[in-house]
Amino acid sequence: MIRAYKFRLRPTVRQCQALAEMLRDHCSLYNGALQERRDAYRHASKTSITYRQQSAQLKEIRTFAPESQGRWSFSSQQATLRRLDKAFQAFFRRVKAGAKPGYPRFRGAMWFDTVEFPKDGDGCRWGSTPHDPVTRVRLQGVGHVRVHQHRPVKGRVKTVSVKREGRQWYVILSCDNVAAEPLPATGAVTGIDMGVTHFLTTSEGAHVENPRHGKRNADALTEAQRALKAFPRQQRESRSARHRRAVEKVARLHRKVRRQRLDHAHKAALALVRSYDQIAHERLNVANMVRAPKPKPDLETPGAFLPNKAALKAGLNRTILDAGWGVFLGVLTQKAESAARVLIPVDPRNTSRTCPKCGHIDAKNRDGERFQCTSCWHIDHADRVGARNIALRAGLALPDVA
DSSP: OOEEEEEEEEOOHHHHHHHHHHHHHHHHHHHHHHHHHHHHHHSTTOOOOOHHHHHHTHHHHHHHOTTTGGGSOHHHHHHHHHHHHHHHHHHHHHHHHTSOOOOOOOOOTTSOOEEEESSTTSSEEETOOTTSSSOEEEETTTEEEEEEOOSOOOSEEEEEEEEEETTEEEEEEEEESOOOOOOOOOOOEEEEEEOSSEEEEETTOOEEEOOOHHHHTHHHHHHHHHHHHTSOOOOGGGOOHHHHHHHHHHHHHHHHHHHHHHHHHHHHHHHHHHHOSEEEEEOOOHHHHTOOOOOEEOSSSTTOEEOOOHHHHHHHHHHHHHHTHHHHHHHHHHHHHHTTOEEEEEOOTTTTTBOTTTOOBOGGGEETTEEEOTTTOOEEEHHHHHHHHHHHHTTOOOOOOO
């Protein structure tokens, strides 16, 4: 199996400057390649530029600018060009599918934060100082950078990426041939129902509370964004020291919420994987669930619109995104694969409207958190009913409903 490891870098002042210059030059390469593609297609000939053509120009580019582009790894520059090529492939795929195209855009200096080295040993070297008790990674043009390695790396290192988050630097390793670590069998099975009042509920009726990290940090984030809005929009080089601190504060708060949400997802997923051999969950499409409602034109009044409860839906969307269902299900999938557990996604339709005792389906069966069947009058918690129905749809054997 494939596993990723993320470690904090501890670069010196000069290494920080070199890393920032590396990102700047890769960003310049990305934008230049994008401009070339745009200009070629706008020409009367409608010429299409491919990745292979742009990659063939790298040698001349590095020779022309040895103090900038020539300093960095040739393979990492090819990875940056492939990154642009993937963006165009996704653009054309969306055009053919009739979706919103989303043409690739130019990247600003603060919107290009990752450089990938496609192969360990080509422009980079993980564990470059084996004689030193301190782990280091060697990056071409930067040197041997100290790594805060908090856990052992298993498998074979395939790719190495360097990422900037605020003022912090990280190295991300992608490793293959990582052996699974099966956990002892428990003989237990369960279904889980995702929610906003409770983060999840198992078929046994156990609730995991929703921490609402975004809501808990909303006041601090609102204050920081209000302070940032007081400054006029301008280029990064023209910002004052106070403006830069305001930008960093907003980014730091967003980063804090993202880490809290990821930490909660890891802990909740690990608890499930340790307790159950088979886990059934809803096959959720979060992107569709958080779409804004379409406007309703008023046919009697041209140019006017009818109420469509957009404000109410916006609040629900914010709560769903704050819960981080997509992040949690991704983490759960990875942990289940590593622990040799079985994860079963099922269709979520009517799971909380179906009576688990008689099978009667009715929207009136559920009223908030209360479930009462309109046919057999079975009463239960609505989230527990949903979790039981999810497990039953997956074919898991559960004890009879009391």
